[in-house]
Amino acid sequence: MAASPPAWNRPTDPFAELISAEAIATRVAELGGQITADYAPLAAAADVVVVGVLKGSVIFLADLVRHIAVPVHMDFIGISSYGDATTSSGVVRITQDLSRSIEGKHVIVIEDIVDTGHTVHYLLDNLATRRPASIKLCSLLHKPERSEREVKIDYLGFTIPNKFVVGYGLDVSQQYRNLPFIGYVQGV
Ligand code: 5GP
Helix, strand or coil, X not given: CCCCCCXXXXXXXXXXXXXXXXXXXXXXXHHHHHHHHHHHHHHCCCCEEEEEEECCCHHHHHHHHCCCCCCCEEEEEEEEECCCCCCCCCCEEEEECCCCCCCCCEEEEEEEEECCCHHHHHHHHHHHCCCCXXXXXXXEEXXXXXXXXXXXXXXXXXXXXXXXXXXXXXXXXXXXXXXCCEEEECCC
């Protein structure tokens, strides 16, 4: 007997689907292909390190690295914004640092979403002081309507409207990270 489908998207759940699991899978594979093509020539010269920003990028990173066909190291950095739950203050604190030096390495920062751009701006500045050989940014999502800092996203999954999204790693009050699709919270 077939397993029952997950109960997500019950009428009582406070979100609606914005990007399907299938669309995410297709785009993630494309991004992996792009990264593979760009890094294949570099990987022989220096280590490639993918740096996941905790916790939102974890599911994206796990899927993405399986489409990158060059050897990569994985590391994680935890950051927390001093803003409230839905507004970035631009003042960012590192709550968990990388486990190894990135000096001389090719770094790809993996983010879940670039919203105002403050968080990733701070992070890229911080990582650049550690003298990596190169540093690029890969973000699953971008909300250009909310942009306050100019951020160059080298690899972007999807541009989305100004909605608060959850799922595929993104949370609201630590919930819904395990949704297989990206949804938006209705009424927010
Ligand atoms: P920024 O500094 O670019 O405004 O904010 C980046 C961080 O805010 C993201 O890494 C994420 O943690 C959080 N964030 C921004 N927009 C959303 C959203 O729509 N949904 C969720 N779950 N988090 C968001």
